[in-house]
Amino acid sequence: MRQTIRTLRALHSVHATKFATKPTSALISTAVSCAVVAVNAGQRRQYASAPAGTQVVKLTSQMYPDVVRDGRFGEISREDVEYFKSILSPGAVLTAAEEDLSGYNIDSMRKYRGQSQVVLKPRSTEEVSLIMKRCHERKLAVVPQGGNTGLVGGSVPVFDEIVISMSLMNKIRSFDEVSGILVADAGCILETTDQYLAEREYIFPLDLGAKGSCHIGGNVATNAGGLRLLRYGSLHGTVLGVEAVMPDGTIFSGLGKLRKDNTGYDIKQLFIGSEGTLGVITGISILCPRRSKVVNVAFFGLESYDKVQQAFVKAKGELSEILSAFEFMDRASQDHVARFTELRRPLDEPHNFYVLVETSGSNLAHDEEKLQTYLEGLMESDVISDGVLAQDETQAKNLWTWREGIPETLGKSGGVYKYDVSIPLDELYKLVEDTRVRIQEFGLDIGTDDSNVVNVVGYGHLGDGNLHLNVAVKQYDKKIEHILEPWVYEWIEKRQGSVSAEHGLGFAKKPYLQYSKDQSVIQLMRQVKKVYDPVSSKF
Amino acid sequence: MRQTIRTLRALHSVHATKFATKPTSALISTAVSCAVVAVNAGQRRQYASAPAGTQVVKLTSQMYPDVVRDGRFGEISREDVEYFKSILSPGAVLTAAEEDLSGYNIDSMRKYRGQSQVVLKPRSTEEVSLIMKRCHERKLAVVPQGGNTGLVGGSVPVFDEIVISMSLMNKIRSFDEVSGILVADAGCILETTDQYLAEREYIFPLDLGAKGSCHIGGNVATNAGGLRLLRYGSLHGTVLGVEAVMPDGTIFSGLGKLRKDNTGYDIKQLFIGSEGTLGVITGISILCPRRSKVVNVAFFGLESYDKVQQAFVKAKGELSEILSAFEFMDRASQDHVARFTELRRPLDEPHNFYVLVETSGSNLAHDEEKLQTYLEGLMESDVISDGVLAQDETQAKNLWTWREGIPETLGKSGGVYKYDVSIPLDELYKLVEDTRVRIQEFGLDIGTDDSNVVNVVGYGHLGDGNLHLNVAVKQYDKKIEHILEPWVYEWIEKRQGSVSAEHGLGFAKKPYLQYSKDQSVIQLMRQVKKVYDPVSSKF
Structure with a gap:
């Protein structure tokens, strides 16, 4: 049956305009253009950060007793600290004796905690060079730190490495x-x-x-x-x-x-x-590219992962040069955001999958027309069940909240086992389903009052073949980790995927490199490390 | 004075529709849309290759006697040839004793000529591996060769290196x-x-x-x-x-x-x-991206390099996501193409500079409208003097001939000193002007019957800050080379440019690496080479 798009109506004042529901009456029209409203290109609202957890974060060295500090690294002395104070600007040397360094020692997931006693904040490349020269001579281990937002424990010390914070080099x-x-x-x-x-x-x-x-x-x-x-x-x-x-x-x-x-x-x-x-x-x-003058955001529900893929292929063909995001989210992830934020949901009825499409272009009318044609085609071929279109920048930001709010709200549960993986598109979502089955096979419930496992959700950048599998828990637990790892990595290796699509290796994924890279490649990595860092790579 | 675009008229039946000339009468209209005609996305006509030169190409070892073969490399033996015949398929081992290998020994510019006695044509990665193992054991030098179209002498042997032609690995x-x-x-x-x-x-x-x-x-x-x-x-x-x-x-x-x-x-x-x-x-x-459904090509004349830059900035803003090429050519380059091809020129009157703009998008009407608005704006602000728009695929290919025909026709003169450089945009064209002055300062004429220097032209990918400076000569001459080099590289170094934007180093540019790269970077390159190739990098 050929579906046509209904007359538009503003369903949610706080959200966005409904662009389509499956027609159940004769009230049918093809006019949709007024609903596709562009928003000025600009930053989307950032979802408020989760408050710092109150649970004590265990030391990484306690959580992973097999990982042992290499005794050939030196230990920082009073003379070292004095030296750093002499070459850096006032206030650029922080020591545990004088202040709380936990913000530099604990990662953003509150999963890893180092024991650094010294944080250095250079203001120039030359200062970084002097720091590194000293550390090289004294064999002191360092960890460079940016915003400390990494998700694999790579931005914080494991033991007593000196933290080199780059926060004052910001010009x-x-x-x-x-x-x-x-x-x-x-x-x-x-x-x-x-x-x-x-x-x-x-x-x-x-x-x-x-x-x-x-x-x-x-x-x-x-x-x-x-x-x-x-x-x-x-x-x-x-x-x-x-x-x-x-x-x-x-x-x-x-x-x-x-x-x-x-x-x-x-x-x-x-x-x-x-x-x-x-x-x-x-x-x-x-x-840097020129900023697009107009940005449109659409958000829709679909009933199967297969339809999500169909919508993606069509988006590449029809939105083509203006397509700027194609994010998919599963039902569990959206239920989770709804529960924790208490925001009104963009779509009334539940769907098995949701997609957020963003276009960025230089001409309002052209972009609206392309998006409209795309969405009409999806409705007509029964790919989309229901959807809304942002009418202004605020609505666009609100729709993005349903994507960006997923990691934020999951983090509030206590801890999150995060798997950021690349998998060939056709099998991408199967990993989420298989993970749920596996957890239950080990006798663990998901989402009950008694269970430690709060939720298992899948979402990600479908356009890049990149899935975020997140297992939210009340507290990190070695037993759950062992159920998931290395099983997840073996699952990915079988499909020639990547165990880290975008988060990197860090502390968390380093042991699993061989699941994604051939030995001939790893061997060259080792040799390159030796070229750049001849001393510590001998350790 | 505000300029408006004249009614369109087909000026050249063999070329493209004139989209604008400066109005000199009252016959003024703003209608241009009918002239902006899209062509199907597809390959442009490749300009016919220059016939193989008849001049004898001197041996590289004779032209550059300072470059000496390293005696630690082995010499290929009859046993080596037999071994290669035993591991490769029939016909995959070519020897100078049996056939003419000049097509593998001479580069596409006919500037370099090696003396390889053996060409190998593997059909699989495993065959390449066996070849390299043997050459490694016997310390035989090799040169991998693709289509042998390189412009820096990197695809042909310098001495007697074995040529590994990849032409049979084509699946x-x-x-x-x-x-x-x-x-x-x-x-x-x-x-x-x-x-x-x-x-x-x-x-x-x-x-x-x-x-x-x-x-x-x-x-x-x-x-x-x-x-x-x-x-x-x-x-x-x-x-x-x-x-x-x-x-x-x-x-x-x-x-x-x-x-x-x-x-x-x-x-x-x-x-x-x-x-x-x-x-x-x-x-x-x-x-690979999705292929654009529609491609438009415009070609226009401008009176100064400053206006070329203005047209580029405006293209980035207005054509934005559909802009797919912004090529500029100077007057000398276009005169040269006209003289050698005897094609009718797209624009009647001569201009100091020419630009070819290509757009690629998914919607014919949208792309036409964007291009039309862009061109109208340029006319109104006096940036463009005159121009044409392709009305179909054939016309688009013809317009591209005026860009792609430059290196082809220059090559017919005998030889070309090619400089493919990156320079900050504002000074990009100055190199061409300064080169002409320098050649004349050394008492050489350009383009006269007696002079060896046939032409000095500038053209290139303006959008990438990439200039092609070409000095066409009747025959390669050390004296001209010494006028140009290292002067050109020093000129570029002063502007922090690159001595090779896209052609690579090869044989031609290797001595000039330090003009573009810091010693700290070159040092790491050397170390990396050692990692990959520990034996020959010791030589």
């Missing part, structure tokens, strides 16, 4: 309004940087939930993926140059500002995604 | 029509691969003049830029995986098929742009 160095090339300190906050660019009609080619805290240097160090990858590609393509301080203090001056430079090996690529293990990134240059 | 291994991920042998020809994708409504994210001959493996090995970089970004962003055979014969299995995979250092990046010095690329996986 825009230059921006070329003709070429769109930005050069900036590593410690610039992503959202602040994007706002700077927005004022000049440009956009940072990366966006993610933690934008209000994360640093652009950390984004590059971890090769962050996020919400704009579908449109603007990976940082390996957009980052044009990297300045970094090597383990021995040498400054790597690879801060090219050219879109094309084919002179020798592209060494800077290795820093992108190296997670601070090859050096401390102190500055980046990056190609 | 598409897989293509996923949902994700757009292609996996293919290195020896697939770019144009053939793109045609395969076109049949599936996808596009290879790279296009360049040599597409009819060049190999996709060679494209990746040299990090080719080309005509689509502005839209789809560099290969560092689009290549998802590389399979390569290392110097000792080990197979590097990094042929990932995932859009996101953040598990460790992105080692495969080093192969992209390594020009065969780290290993022989045998296969690639690459993310």
Whole structure:
């Protein structure tokens, strides 16, 4: 049966305009254009951060007793601290003796906790170089830290590593309004940087939930993926140059500002995604696209994962050059957001899956027409069950809340086992279903008052083949971890997926590298590490 | 004075419709839409290749007597040839004793000529591995060769290196029509691969003049830029995986098929742009975008380089997501094409600069409207002097001839000193002007019957900050080379540009690396080479 779209009506004043429900009466019209309302390009509302947990976070060294500190690393002395105070600006050396360093020792998931006694806050590349030289001579271990928003325990110490916080290196160095090339300190906050660019009609080619805290240097160090990858590609393509301080203090001056430079090996690529293990990134240059003048957001419900895939293929064909996000969320994830936020849901009836589509373009009328044609086609072919379209920027932000609110609200339950994986699209959601079955097979309930497992949800950047499987628990428990790992990684290996699509390896995923990479590749990684860091890679 | 666009009229039946001339009468109208005619997305006509030169190409070893063969490399023996015949398929071992190998020894510019006695044509990665193992044991030097279309002498032997031709490894291994991920042998020809994708409504994210001959493996090995970089970004962003055979014969299995995979250092990046010095690329996986349904081409004349820049900034803002090429050509380059092809020129009157703008999008009416608004704005603000719009695919191809025909027709003069450089946009064209002055300062005429210097032209991918400075000569001459080099590289170094934007280093540019890269970066390159190729990097 051919479905046609009903006359539009504002169903939720606080939300968005319903663009379609399956017609049950004769009240049928094809007019939908008035409902597809563009919003100005701009930052979406960031979902309020979860309050800091009150549960005590166990020391990583206690949780993982098999991981032992290498005795060949030195221990920081009073002389070291004095030296750092002598080379850095006042207030740039924090010690546990004088203040609470838990904000630097505990990660954002409250899963890992190090025991660093010293935090250093350099203000320049030269200061970072002096720090690294000293640490190299004294064999002191360090952990570079950006906004400390990482999800794999890579941004906090495991033992007593010195934390090098990049938070005071936060200057825009230059921006070329003709070429769109930005050069900036590593410690610039992503959202602040994007706002700077927005004022000049440009956009940072990366966006993610933690934008209000994360640093652009950390984004590059971890090769962050996020919400704009579908449109603007990976940082390996957009980052044009990297300045970094090597383990021995040498400054790597690879801060090219050219879109094309084919002179020798592209060494800077290795820093992108190296997670601070090859050096401390102190500055980046990056190609920024022009900011789209209009952004549209649609949110709809579908009854099967198969229909989600159909909607995606159609979006690539019809929205094509204006498609900027295609996020999918399962029912469990949306129920969870609804329960914790008490926000009114965008769609009245429940659906098995939800999709948020965002378009970004330069012409309001053109983008509306493309989105309208796309949505009509989906309705007509019974792919979509129901949906809404944002009518203004506030409504668009509210719709995004249903996507960005998932990790935020899950985090409130206590802890979250997070699996950020790439899997060929056709089997992507099966991992979530299989995980639920496995947990229950081990005799654990999901979501009951008594059970530690609060929820098992799946969502992610479908356009990138990237699933976020999240298992929310009341408290972290080795038993649950052993049910999930390495089973999840074996499941992924069988499908030639990746055990870390965008979060990196960090502390959490390092043991599972071989599930995603061939030995010939791992061997080269080891050798590259030796080139960059000849001393500690001997340990 | 505000200019308005005149009623359109077909001026050249063989070319394209004039979209505007400066109004000199009262015959004024704003109707332009009928002239903006889309063409189907598809391959542009490739300009007919120049016939093989008749001049004898001197041996590289004679032209550059300072470059000496390292005696520690072995010499190929009869046993080696027998071994290769025993492991490869019939006809896959070519020897100078039996046939003319000049097609493998001479580069496409007819500037370099090696003396290889043996050409090997493996059919599989395993065969490449066996070849490399043998060469490693016997310390035989090799040069991997794709379509032999390189412009820096990197694809041919310097001395007696064995040529490993990838031409028989030309199979598409897989293509996923949902994700757009292609996996293919290195020896697939770019144009053939793109045609395969076109049949599936996808596009290879790279296009360049040599597409009819060049190999996709060679494209990746040299990090080719080309005509689509502005839209789809560099290969560092689009290549998802590389399979390569290392110097000792080990197979590097990094042929990932995932859009996101953040598990460790992105080692495969080093192969992209390594020009065969780290290993022989045998296969690639690459993310291919959906092919645009409609392509529009406009070609216009401008009176100053400053106006070219203004037109570019406006294109980024107004054509935005549909802009797919912004190529500029100077007057000398267009005069040259006209003289050699005897084609009728798109614009009647001469202009100091010309720009070709291409848009690619999914909706004919939308793209036409955007292009029309863009061109009207440029006319009104006196940026453009005159221009034409292609009305169909044939006209679009004809317009592209005026861009792609430049290197082809210059090559017919005898030889071309090619400088493919990145320079900050505001000074980009000044290099061409300064080069003309310098040549004349040395007492040489340009373009006279007696002079060896036929022409000095500038053109290129303005959107990428990439200038092609070409000095066409009747014959290669050390004296001219010394006038130009290292002066050109010093000029670029002062502006922090790149001495090779997209052609690579090869034989031609290797001595000039330090003009574009910091010592800290070059040092790491050397160390990386040692990791990949411990034996020959000791030489």
